[in-house]
Amino acid sequence: MKEAFARNKVLGVLVIILLLTNLLLLFFFVWNKPDDARSSNRGRGGEVMQLLEKQVGFSKQQLDQYKQLKDQHWERLKPSFGELRTARDNFYKLLNENSVPDSVLMAAADSIGAKQVVIDLQTYRHFREVRGLCTPEQLPHFDSVVQHVMKKMNNFRKSPPREDSLKR
Template sequence: MITPRTRGRLLVLLVVVLLITNIAMLIFFVFLKPDPRNRGGRGDYVVEYLKDKVGFDTTQIAQFKALREKHNTNMQPYFTQIRADKDKLYKNLYKGNALPDSVLYPLTDSIGRDQAVIERALFKHFNEIRSICTPEQQPAFDSLLTRLFRRMPGGNGGPPPKWKENR
């Protein structure tokens, strides 16, 4: 049985542990902020990958960054429109409203048209990037694209491993 004195000691110990944990979290979040140069996320990873695995030089990296910036700028309106159309579509679902086909079909058709534009532009974008590769770099770049597309929804990656095991 726990005596009142033991219970008091446990509570003091618990408060001390929680206090130390909170101080450690404050130090981490306030003083150990991540380097802002690393906040670019995936874009920086792609640049490093192109340098290390494909063998891009500084000129090719500059060309890639210019192509990526142009592509992202051109695609932004389509992503914005798709997001707006999906918001209209799913807000009705969240409200419990049934959408008539006269509203549903135009929204989904608009999403499909914009997605088709994005897919064509993405194909052209990757083709432009491939064109700045030397013939020696192209197999490594092609390998990168193959892995990338297998990870994307609808890619040829096949079913997840658990699904294969359960069949």
């Protein structure tokens, strides 16, 4: 009898722990919403807008102009990202072939590189346009912010590979 009571007690404690965990998750997802300031700057460019406002000192008018430039920039880039994705897909589809000549492999890799060049040139031009919004006093701060943003983008692209689960 004592054994059954002890087993049910453990199950009861586990049920209570699970119930509390579920309530915490429910609270987190329902009531823990971001404040308006953070949610208004979410999405592409939200962090950059905050940097431009806080570190560079962009005015409301400059931020509005930046938002227009950013939206135009992403509209121009969308097709390029699609082309880059397609070029990479085509490159890795070559893995399905038994034998791929080096010339075909290099041509496919060059295609990826050409698409990336287009994206980088468009991004460079975009930042030159945004730089044109700056006052002379803001230029040093802007240049610093752009270098910071580009380093973050490059670190994201060059993040170290995860440990291969097959090597364990």
